């Protein structure tokens with residue numbers, strides 16, 4: 001490990017928004033779910049995202065849609081590790097979307113640039129898994145867990161409670177010896193939130209950044225919060241998702257996690273050309 005390499009994707013430039021492309025390596029994202037085909041598909045999808053201008057590729061082996069059953073560790077490793085090794089030197093930063101400490105450990109050995117944990121590194125062993133490395137760490141807020149989170153999301157004050165959660169996680173990770181420069185936060189759109197909660201959080205993007213003083217990742221691409229205000233099904237939510245990404249970036253979000261890389265990259269180029277980025 002080259003300590004001090006600090007290869008987290010936002011190192012050096014915390015102004016230009018980065019585009020994180022979603023690379024699902026779950027069977028339901030491939031026709032036959034076969035191992036070999038899924039690796040081929042994953043690599044060609046990654047190559048397309050690179051042509052489209054992606055900054056970070058987020059590799060996820062477990063679907064975390066509401067109600068999804070947990071995925072056994074071995075299956076997640078079988079899906080994700082071949083892809084991480086295949087992409088490790090392909091160009092853009094590589095992130096792994098996992099909450100399992102063992103997957104984090106193996107991903108770090110495979111050279112990932114970022115660990116994206118929807119569970120905010122709360123699993124036993126998660127902090128130990130990532131402490132002695134130099135990759136970026138995304139701490140996301142989730143109420144409850146994927147199997148139960150959308151049954152009855154409730155908050156007294158969703159913005160205050162999400163800020164308090166993220167503040168506690170930042171404090172816990174830094175107290176464990178993790179360099180704060182490695183950290184980014186994420187309000188977790190759709191993870192234990194109603195549509196109203198999601199938009200309250202989106203409108204509070206600037207407040208989260210100001211209060212927590214770490215880069216913020218926004219992941220609302222094609223989610224039900226986009227469907228709710230456009231009336232569009234998931235396959236017609238690209239424009240709405242781009243609109244949501246710009247709403248987050250306009251308030252200071254540094255990373256947007258999206259399905260539609262080319263469109264988001266173009267939208268950001270024009271928006272950034274026409275907007276005074278000096279905040």
Ligand SMILES: Nc1nc2[nH]c(SCC(=O)O)nc2c(=O)[nH]1
Nearest residue numbers: 064116138140186188189219220
């Ligand atoms: N950091 C982060 N990771 C994520 N992984 C997913 S999976 C669900 C989906 O893409 O619809 N969402 C998010 C998100 O919002 N933030």
